[in-house]
Amino acid sequence: MKNTVILEMINNGEIEELKTLLQDEIYNDSLKGNGTAKKRYAAMKRYFKYPTQNNPALQKPCKDVTVHGEKYNSFIDGYTLVLTTESIGEMESYDNSNNTYFKLDSMVDFSLAKSIDKMDLNTILAKAKSKGYKYKKSEISQCQDFQYAFKYKEGYFKVGLLDQAFSIIDDGKEAEVYYMGAKGLLFIKTSIGIAGILPFNPMENVEENKTVIHVEDLMAA
Structure with missing residues (x-):
């Protein structure tokens, strides 16, 4: 303008x-220019910018993990997980020579999905940005200082966690979204990999106190 x-x-x-x-x-x-390798690599490098725990496995990516027979590079911080088939470049990786990394086969399980949808998740991020959202520590931390959330079916999720995890596997196309319930991981699958984000327990008057994006409204638009 x-x-x-x-x-x-x-x-x-x-x-x-x-x-x-x-x-x-x-x-x-x-909505423009999403799904590029450059943006995905930038998302990888910022993933551990605000570490949440002292566990080294939650502070660095792990290379060449096998999940259900497929090989990925893995990012986990305790609240999201990402499995990507793309290279992590020159990023320092977790030393898994003693096979001490997480056993991901049991963590990544789509069989209990209550529903599966295909959608453009960038519409959620774009709507949040139009309302003032920016990626920062308060939007992904486990305190109540975050402002932006989205409601998908009965579950409430932080926009910051979606941004943190999905941006690593964003291929610019519609993703498959596996809903495990209001208290389960929300899984996202693209041609590049898999992401999962934990919901949060909505506080009283969450709709009044937070900026909440209603996904079903976006899907209906």
């Missing part, structure tokens, strides 16, 4: 109209 248009709307007192137009512009811009 041109600065002259913005200034004219401000001078005319059209603040709410301007806010709506800017939100639409941010939303559409956020």
Whole structure:
């Protein structure tokens, strides 16, 4: 939007109209250019930027783990997990020479999925960005300082955790989403790999106290 248009709307007192137009512009811009290898690698490098635990396995990626017969590079921080077939480049990896890494076959299990949907998850991130979301420590930490969430069926999930995990396997196409229930991992599968994010227990008046994106509304739009 041109600065002259913005200034004219401000001078005319059209603040709410301007806010709506800017939100639409941010939303559409956020949908552009997703799913590139450059962005996925940048997401890998930021994944452990805010470590949550002292366990070395939760602070570095692990190379060449086999899950259900497929080989991946793995990222786990205790609240999300990511399995990607892409290289981690020059990132320092976890030393798994003694086979001490997590046993992922039991953690990644789609058989108990209550539902499976295909959707463009970037619409959730774009909608959140249009409302002011930015990737930062408070949006992925386990404190209650986060502001942005999304509701998928009965479950509530942090937008920051979706951004952290999904961005590593975002191939720019619709993803398969496996819903395990309001208290189970939400699994996401693309052509590049698998991501899982834990829900949070919604506090009282979560809809009033947080900015909540309703996924079913986006899917219906």
